[in-house]
Amino acid sequence: MSPAQAAAFRALDPRTGTELPGAFTVTTAAELEAMARAAKAAFLPYSKLGGARRAEFLERSAANLEAHAAAVVERAMAESGLPEARLQGEVGRTCGQLRMFARLIADDAWLDARFDVGDPARQPAPKPEVRSFKRPLGPVAVFGASNFPLAFSVAGGDTASALAAGCPVIAKAHPSHPGTSRLVADLVIEAARASGMPEGVFGLVQEPGFEMGQALVLRPEIKAVGFTGSRAGGEALMRLAASRPEPIPVYAEMGSVNPVFVLAGALATRGEEIARGLFASFTLGVGQFCTNPGVTLVPEGAAGDALRDRLAELTLSSEAGVMLNRAVCERYGSGLTELAAAGGRQVARGAERDWAAAGTPTLWEADIRAALANERLVSEVFGPSTLLLRYRTPAELVEFAAGMEGQLTATLQAEPAEVAEHTALLDTLAERAGRVILNQYPTGVEVGHAMVHGGPYPATSDGRSTSVGTHAIDRFTRLVAYQNFPPELLPAPLR
């Protein structure tokens, strides 16, 4: 290849395994450096624009995405195998997130400006006047997820919250959907220009592999990383970020098994409803959600057997769906092989389909004692499966919950009286998960002020915060104080 001839790559159709139209230029190291320098140059002017101006940019990005939703959805369908309605929903979610952050920053309340009045006459030393607020960290690298080509991708939640905070963003597109990523990035760049944002406020890195993404995390201009994806990917970025001369925060959302605890009273009262709700949740989107319920705790005995048998019926009557790409499909297959090797028993399996990347719903069973003895039985399997763990006593549930890894969610199916009888379990779930759910299911993460999409390690790299909802903006800020400044010399929000 001559230097004049840029490397390119193509997307694959996960239904057929064949190449889709369109070649995408691989970002070079020189382009990456230029993008990072431009982001750094943009940082100060962008952060000083103020929330109202940045809100215009976010609003315009949302409007651009809505105006071009048909083309974006069409391309995303081809690249991800996800159905049209789901992707239209993702357009709505993505625009909703951009607008939520635009509203949040339209006034300065989110900056938590504080003012400690001074007292020059205080003894033994004068008390200084101190004011502080949150300011943006600097340019942020955002790694798009495979399973949300819009809402957790180029213009997804991490990008929206970082841009809202005042941080330029360099998005690393997921290699499965380069066309969708390019379309969305161009809409954001157009919005930045039209609303008068500094050049370099947004950039896109494309490549079929990992090399440029790693180089991006090592660029000194980058001050934080947002990531949604696998544990291996997230941990690799954590190690890279910690190895820098200046370590930076990594917000990696790495998924979890999202256990569902079915108590006897709920099962007796609503067995059929639980079977249908759980089946819908673990097969939704071909099981490709980080909140997919991969483990379900079910009582031993006849009622638990009946739930298992009903779930087996539903699974047997299901069929394979198209998965996001061949790698995800292969990992689902090897995850099931490991689950069987660890002692899981396959109860039922749906009908196969002939997609290049096909994911067939499967139902598994094991005794909870086996899971307590071998944690590999409860590793995440990304795809449409759940493992029923059969338990005998409430104490076993508490033991399981206390020993489980950090989770994005934990769900209780319980009658109200049962919840009150299981305070130790509920306390333990709140300690081990970012979100505790009663009598609903973990899939579906509502965007709002109270939502927490986070959780103790290894659900995320940094369980103190959330990647969904308005709290997420705080991840891209730090505190700064001004001491003894006359108001007219202070940044506007501190006057």
Add this chain to the structure above:
Amino acid sequence: MSPAQAAAFRALDPRTGTELPGAFTVTTAAELEAMARAAKAAFLPYSKLGGARRAEFLERSAANLEAHAAAVVERAMAESGLPEARLQGEVGRTCGQLRMFARLIADDAWLDARFDVGDPARQPAPKPEVRSFKRPLGPVAVFGASNFPLAFSVAGGDTASALAAGCPVIAKAHPSHPGTSRLVADLVIEAARASGMPEGVFGLVQEPGFEMGQALVLRPEIKAVGFTGSRAGGEALMRLAASRPEPIPVYAEMGSVNPVFVLAGALATRGEEIARGLFASFTLGVGQFCTNPGVTLVPEGAAGDALRDRLAELTLSSEAGVMLNRAVCERYGSGLTELAAAGGRQVARGAERDWAAAGTPTLWEADIRAALANERLVSEVFGPSTLLLRYRTPAELVEFAAGMEGQLTATLQAEPAEVAEHTALLDTLAERAGRVILNQYPTGVEVGHAMVHGGPYPATSDGRSTSVGTHAIDRFTRLVAYQNFPPELLPAPLR
């Protein structure tokens, strides 16, 4: 040594270098494990007590410390070489911090409880009700600082904020002041018992070295680390924490050079005042503050020469003070040797004294171009010295500020009109420091709601927060959401 005979160590008097009375038992690995298990067992009941009960514990700890201040101050004087008035001030600061956090948690406002109302009729999917708040992380390890035997030590700011948040604390005493640490720990433990806190809510680790401190960070029960000390120490803890199967946050405050930028107008108007203020700041407490101004930027020319000469006079008429311990004293000496080797020119030196750990004020000078070419010239030297960097143009100041490492503080000595003319400098300082000060000095960190004692790496390991002031409580919390719970089943603050 027979197993029945516990190892012990003694404190040294930094004035004489001789052993002080009292032998302190070295914590064993078995004791450490028992302490960590007890802290874990205490976590849930302690966190569920509610803020008002925890506030009682903090108030009683403060009252105990005040009631025994004379004995604590006497021992701290002997162990640290710090004067009585300073240590009495530290008692006040320490009690003030405990009471500030007690007031903060007396009601639940700090928990940032949020409530997103549900809508079962929403299309295409019902909107769930979600509530969230902050909850404590779990047991916290707090490493006491050498230079604040009370306010940043066993019952200092990290301990107060972690206990307030609902986290049990295991304090690792600084080996320089084991007697002070034991006295204070016993007062906290007595307060815990008297106010009915769970056993294990507070523990103390003592040793002459580092081994048990490292083991503490590796204990799986520990969920966060607070540290104030050297960069080498802080970075060692960061590596340890990152190497755990479950990485945990480390809040290490590692110090900085706290540059003071003297502009020409301020120098012309207030030269004598600046000389006296700067001299007082860099020699305060024998220069043993993390906010010590180690670098001062001074214009070339006659006015700058006059400032240097006046500072030289003040330095020449000063004399050595007792430093905290021999290791700090030796590091001060080797730091000055490195400063000279890197091209610093010693301008003046105070009178020597015959203490075992003596720190003599020194004044240094170099050209700012030398510092721009060799960053070793502006490494932190912990002790009573400052390096005058002579500059010619405002552009040199911006270049220096943009290139400097992250700082706890940056100070501007400037007339108001000059500040307005130096917006690029001010913007850069706010980007590189946690606190920007106008026409005061960096030493003295006011405790309050707005204070930020933090800053970009390497000033701290995690520049997003602060170790002083009410914001500090957030460091020991994470967000958790409850979805679809009837109010009566929720934790009290979310009802």
